[in-house]
Amino acid sequence: MSKALGTALVGGGTGFIGSHLCNALKSQGYGVTVISRMPGPQRMTWNDLNRVGLPEGTTAVINLAGQNVLDMKQRWNAGFKQNVFNSRVNTTSSLAKAISNAQNKPSVFVSISGVGIYKADKVREYDEASVEPEFDFFSRLCHEWEKAAKLPKGPTRQVTIRSGVVLGRNGGMIKQLYLPFFCGLGGPVMPGDQYLPWIHIEDLTGLILFALKNDKVEGTLNGVAPQNVTNKEFSDAFAKALRRPAFFPVPKFVLNVLLSEERANMLTEGQKVLPKRTMSLGFQYKYPDIASACQQVVTKE
Ligand SMILES: NC(=O)c1ccc[n+]([C@@H]2O[C@H](COP(=O)([O-])OP(=O)(O)OC[C@H]3O[C@@H](n4cnc5c(N)ncnc54)[C@H](OP(=O)(O)O)[C@@H]3O)[C@@H](O)[C@H]2O)c1
Structure with missing residues (x-):
């Protein structure tokens, strides 16, 4: 563990975003402890x-569980x-409670x-100041998730x-889409003109590190790229990066049947989200446009 930076405690640190973040934290000099349902080394x-x-010496807490x-296997x-x-609200409130109860609070x-x-x-167009009352399962989830993260006034910044x-x-x-697109069988989710708010994994982990390191960063940030694209524009960019066509649209009713309509709406509908506060605080994107993000995603490391 780095004495200077201390330990970052990462809920859901075994997942896609979490494991990427843990690597980035380690390379910056943080010690890392992951919270997982499965015990193991460097875990709780x-x-x-x-x-x-x-844990003793925790200076930063992040929840990605x-x-x-x-x-698709789950009805x-x-x-x-x-x-x-x-899995989102209870884990977040457990961490908020642990922070409130800690004698030495993380920053x-x-x-x-x-x-x-x-x-x-x-x-x-939505920015971080947009206020939207609860309107469906996912909006209620997000409201409760964000409420669970709120801390009483104290020394810990909350982002x-x-x-x-x-x-x-x-x-x-991308993991789900890679094979069909690679085989030339990809295409947009219909109707195609719905927005697809997106961010490259390196920018999301970069934004989390930015929030850890900058004392002035507090409150809500939109974690999206500055370039808004529709589902069709994303499909075209991804297919182009793979040098494949994007001829095969996915009809809305197919997703409604496979996922059920409430869940399928996450793909068949979309929002135009602007990272206004994120940018005004000075965050610099590595992949601000969809073409460069898709190119990186298809490049073998
Ligand atoms: N990926 C995206 O595009 C995206 C976009 C917006 C928001 N998010 C949010 O970001 C978070 C991380 O996403 P991800 O893509 O990294 O997901 P992921 O790869 O599925 O990882 C999620 C982690 O959550 C933990 N987890 C899963 N089920 C759980 C349960 N029932 N109770 C407690 N923990 C559980 C798992 O850790 P263990 O198995 O080790 O317990 C897993 O490592 C999620 O909350 C997700 O909603 C993701």
Whole structure:
């Protein structure tokens, strides 16, 4: 563990975003402890956290835990929705509670939320100041998730990142799309003109590090790239990066059948989200446009 930076405690640090973040934290000199449902070296479980609180020397806490919503093997029923909800809200409130109870408090708590807090619309533009009352399951989830992360006034800065779809080779949406697009069988989700708020994985982890390191960063940030694209524009860019066509649109009714309509709406509808505060605080994107992000994603490392 670096004496200067201390330990970063990462809920969901075994996942797609979490493992990427843990590598970035280690390369910056942080010690890293992951909270996982599975015990292991350099890990603690959620039960350990509830029992003993934050590990000694924790200077930063980040929560990236959450049951995969788009897991096709899981039926969209009340039980699964409860898992989706609890895996985000309960883990976040456990961390907030552990921070409140800690004698030596960390300097920063970053937790993730989603752009599902904004209602899908083809015209409206949302920035971090946009206030939207709850309107469906996902918006209620985001509201409760963000509420769970709130801390009483104290020395710990609290930052919420409302992330768009995260683009990276080894997880999330790209993992599902890579094979069909690689085989030339890719195409947009219909109708195609719905917005797809997105961010490259390196920019999301970069934004989390930016929030850890900058004392002036507090409150809500939109974790999306500055270039807004539609689903069709994303599909075209991804297919182009792979040098394949994007001829095969995915009809809305197919996703409604496969995922059920409430969940399929995450793909068949979209929001135009601007990272206004993120940019005004001085965050610099490595991949601000979809072409460069898709190019990086298809490049073998
Ligand atoms: N990927 C995206 O495009 C995207 C976009 C917006 C927001 N987000 C949010 O960012 C977070 C991380 O996303 P990701 O793509 O990295 O997801 P991921 O790869 O599925 O990883 C999520 C992590 O959450 C933990 N987890 C899963 N089910 C859980 C449960 N029932 N209870 C407690 N922990 C559980 C798992 O850790 P263990 O198995 O080790 O316990 C896993 O490592 C999620 O909350 C997600 O909603 C993701």
